Amino acid sequence: MKPSLQHASILAALFCISAAPAVAAEKIGAGKTAQAAKSRVAIQVNEESVKKWNEVLVNIRNIQAELGPKNVAVALVAIGPGLGMLTAESLAANGVQDALAAGVEFVACGNTMKALKIPREDLIEGVKVSAAGYVELMRRQQAGWVYLRP
Known part of the structure; x- marks a missing residue:
């Protein structure tokens, strides 16, 4: 794998990992409202x-x-x-x-x-x-x- 491609893959993976908690928290919050109803x-x-x-x-x-x-x-x-x-x-x-x-x-x-x-x-x-x-x-x-x- 070329260094620039490897670098891009690592950045993409880090972005997914860092965004996952925010997406999960958003889904939990939405679930709480739906569940409450x-x-x-x-x-x-x-x-x-x-x-x-x-x-x-x-x-x-x-x-x-x-x-x-x-x-x-x-x-x-x-x-x-x-x-x-x-x-x-x-x-x-x-x-x-x-x-x-x-x-x-x-x-x-x-x-x-x-x-x-x-x-x-x-x-x-x-x-x-x-x-x-x-x-x-x-x-x-x-x-x-x-x-x-x-």
Whole structure:
């Protein structure tokens, strides 16, 4: 290889190497925006703990703050002892109402409601009911939702 051709090849290789991080960073940034527009998170709550409920509500606010509330769908599914979070008498009721106003979907397990004899009227206004909470979570996962159990 002639020295001038070798020199040109080395310069071209160096240019490609130096440009790669910038191109990769640009693609990652673009991916973040595209990914954010498609983000869906299903959160399970199955504990009777006001502390846990409030932590979950903080986590939801953090998710929405990071991705933007219009860029992420958040659904919380309450099962078993976690159903207490979604009752009108819950110590987390104000936080749930604020999250509902911010576009968060809350779903109560119908099986738990039957077992604990909790009528729909006892739930916070705006809470939806699914026949089976675990099936609700399973279907959302099958549809591409990210599953979180804090």
